[in-house]
Amino acid sequence: MTHPEPGEAMEARVRASLERQGMMATLGVELIAIERGRVQMALRHNDRLTQQHGFLHAGAVASVLDSACGYAAYSVMPPEASVLTVTFTINLLAPAAGQLFSITGSVVRAGRTLQVCRGEAFADDASRPFAAMQATMTALYDRPDISG
Amino acid sequence: MTHPEPGEAMEARVRASLERQGMMATLGVELIAIERGRVQMALRHNDRLTQQHGFLHAGAVASVLDSACGYAAYSVMPPEASVLTVTFTINLLAPAAGQLFSITGSVVRAGRTLQVCRGEAFADDASRPFAAMQATMTALYDRPDISG
Amino acid sequence: MTHPEPGEAMEARVRASLERQGMMATLGVELIAIERGRVQMALRHNDRLTQQHGFLHAGAVASVLDSACGYAAYSVMPPEASVLTVTFTINLLAPAAGQLFSITGSVVRAGRTLQVCRGEAFADDASRPFAAMQATMTALYDRPDISG
Amino acid sequence: MTHPEPGEAMEARVRASLERQGMMATLGVELIAIERGRVQMALRHNDRLTQQHGFLHAGAVASVLDSACGYAAYSVMPPEASVLTVTFTINLLAPAAGQLFSITGSVVRAGRTLQVCRGEAFADDASRPFAAMQATMTALYDRPDISG
Numbered sequence: 001m002t003h004p005e006p007g008e009a010m011e012a013r014v015r016a017s018l019e020r021q022g023m024m025a026t027l028g029v030e031l032i033a034i035e036r037g038r039v040q041m042a043l044r045h046n047d048r049l050t051q052q053h054g055f056l057h058a059g060a061v062a063s064v065l066d067s068a069c070g071y072a073a074y075s076v077m078p079p080e081a082s083v084l085t086v087t088f089t090i091n092l093l094a095p096a097a098g099q100l101f102s103i104t105g106s107v108v109r110a111g112r113t114l115q116v117c118r119g120e121a122f123a124d125d126a127s128r129p130f131a132a133m134q135a136t137m138t139a140l141y142d143r144p145d146i147s148g
Numbered sequence: 149m150t151h152p153e154p155g156e157a158m159e160a161r162v163r164a165s166l167e168r169q170g171m172m173a174t175l176g177v178e179l180i181a182i183e184r185g186r187v188q189m190a191l192r193h194n195d196r197l198t199q200q201h202g203f204l205h206a207g208a209v210a211s212v213l214d215s216a217c218g219y220a221a222y223s224v225m226p227p228e229a230s231v232l233t234v235t236f237t238i239n240l241l242a243p244a245a246g247q248l249f250s251i252t253g254s255v256v257r258a259g260r261t262l263q264v265c266r267g268e269a270f271a272d273d274a275s276r277p278f279a280a281m282q283a284t285m286t287a288l289y290d291r292p293d294i295s296g
Numbered sequence: 297m298t299h300p301e302p303g304e305a306m307e308a309r310v311r312a313s314l315e316r317q318g319m320m321a322t323l324g325v326e327l328i329a330i331e332r333g334r335v336q337m338a339l340r341h342n343d344r345l346t347q348q349h350g351f352l353h354a355g356a357v358a359s360v361l362d363s364a365c366g367y368a369a370y371s372v373m374p375p376e377a378s379v380l381t382v383t384f385t386i387n388l389l390a391p392a393a394g395q396l397f398s399i400t401g402s403v404v405r406a407g408r409t410l411q412v413c414r415g416e417a418f419a420d421d422a423s424r425p426f427a428a429m430q431a432t433m434t435a436l437y438d439r440p441d442i443s444g
Numbered sequence: 445m446t447h448p449e450p451g452e453a454m455e456a457r458v459r460a461s462l463e464r465q466g467m468m469a470t471l472g473v474e475l476i477a478i479e480r481g482r483v484q485m486a487l488r489h490n491d492r493l494t495q496q497h498g499f500l501h502a503g504a505v506a507s508v509l510d511s512a513c514g515y516a517a518y519s520v521m522p523p524e525a526s527v528l529t530v531t532f533t534i535n536l537l538a539p540a541a542g543q544l545f546s547i548t549g550s551v552v553r554a555g556r557t558l559q560v561c562r563g564e565a566f567a568d569d570a571s572r573p574f575a576a577m578q579a580t581m582t583a584l585y586d587r588p589d590i591s592g
Contacts, residue, residue, distance in 0.1 A: 313496040314496070316495075317495050317496050318494040319503060319504055322470065322493065342466075344470045345467050345470060346464075347511075348592040350464075353511075354510050354529040355467060355506050356503070359504065359506070360503070362501075383533065383535045384534060385531065385532070386531060386532060388531065391528070442497045
């Protein structure tokens with residue numbers, strides 16, 4: 001059985017919402033790949049995003065991991081739902097040192113109201129992540145004031 | 149008994165480190181108050197920092213809470229130590245709607261190596277927080293490549 | 297305006313649910329106080345609940361904090377709702393050394409579906425907690441298979 | 445290059461510490477497998493470990509996940525170190541319904557002082573976890589009062 005919403009419609013829905021995030025433009029985030037339940041983004045090192053030692057700020061990493069997890073959750077929601085972050089935990093396994101960061105979010109479990117996701121951030125060609133996230137997202141329905 | 153480091157020296161140490169955070173300048177964060185074990189910051193709503201519904205992005209809120217908690221921890225460390233985030237958990241209790249946000253970080257327990265902090269974010273004149281953080285920071289010693 | 301459910305009914309509802317928790321009996325947990333949005337429990341040191349150094353196991357502490365937070369959330373729910381834990385984060389600020397532990401859970405923000413709580417655990421006469429929890433609970437409705 | 449400590453010595457060290465955990469005996473936990481950086485445990489459903497709906501209590505699940513993660517971390521530490529939990533986050537993805545639960549802990553990143561681990565809990569023959577943990581452990585050195 002195929003999913004009721006075609007993949008192209010889902011991808012367009014995710015891209016339209018992401019383009020409304022001022023924060024992703026400020027960070028210079030690029031959307032690399034979307035599939036149902038998984039989103040990959042890229043972030044470049046930028047001195048405007050650093051902490052005091054010159055590494056990427058934990059908050060910049062967390063912002064992109066949160067968006068990757070949020071859109072992974074959004075990609076499996078019905079088209080009429082909106083997505084909000086409930087809570088997330090991030091572990092910084094190593095300093096965010098590098099030039100190009102690959103950041104993924106994947107749905108671990110999806111319910112109608114709550115979705116649990118995992119995110120990982122990789123620096124340059126590393127095979128092991130330097131940051132890991134566990135996130136809980138929620139789908140909102142029947143909220144005409146909030147869409148996307 | 150007074151703390152071996154005068155309050156002015158501690159405050160100068162925190163400010164010098166904070167000024168090296170490109171991310172805080174990018175977010176437009178202002179340092180409001182520092183005391184030993186507690187830091188207060190302010191953030192203004194800005195369309196460059198939003199998620200898709202026009203509220204502040206969870207990552208922007210997390211970034212400032214992380215810095216407030218990190219500098220609260222740093223304020224109680226010996227002057228020769230550097231601070232890094234180990235992990236944090238943020239709960240978004242309500243959408244980050246408002247114009248002016250007050251963000252505080254406080255040390256709950258400080259050891260030589262690990263410091264546990266709590267952060268809270270308030271919108272405008274609200275008495276109840278819209279976001280809460282529990283964070284673990286670490287002090288680094290004898291790392292000439294990392295200072296502040 | 298008074299709450300539609302009398303305090304006695306709420307307290308009876310919490311106690312009835314708690315008494316069905318086999319785990320609380322196994323740990324020897326005692327319910328000390330209930331008010332709307334706040335629950336206090338007591339736990340005694342017991343060699344059956346230790347980790348390898350003879351302190352209380354982090355999981356034993358987490359179990360009681362989770363129940364205290366869960367029942368704080370349950371106390372503010374409508375009588376027809378059931379409560380489940382979505383996620384929690386616990387920080388162990390110091391080893392759980394002592395004889396009598398006081399464990400509290402409080403609601404920080406309550407929505408119809410999600411409730412965010414904070415928990416703290418104190419040893420003997422300590423004024424500072426040795427463990428802190430941030431928890432997200434959910435209310436279930438219309439689930440005849442799950443009650444309490 | 446082989447690890448300086450033989451696998452048998454590491455396994456004996458983990459088992460000796462685990463056997464001192466009163467909590468694991470109280471829960472009836474069985475150690476299934478140990479390798480360097482990964483521990484698997486088993487837990488049976490027991491009415492003494494339930495929450496109010498008859499599922500395993502979140503705290504019982506968290507206790508075993510915490511021990512699995514803790515011993516995964518301990519297995520990669522030098523023999524003279526002791527292990528303590530700093531913090532963990534658990535997501536309950538579904539009620540802990542079943543008869544036999546398989547619980548694993550794996551090291552994601554190991555430093556001399558801090559180790560980050562992930563844990564997963566599976567019910568019966570399920571291929572997807574019903575609970576996921578992200579945990580931070582610490583190695584203690586030169587603490588004659590704390591061993592294992």
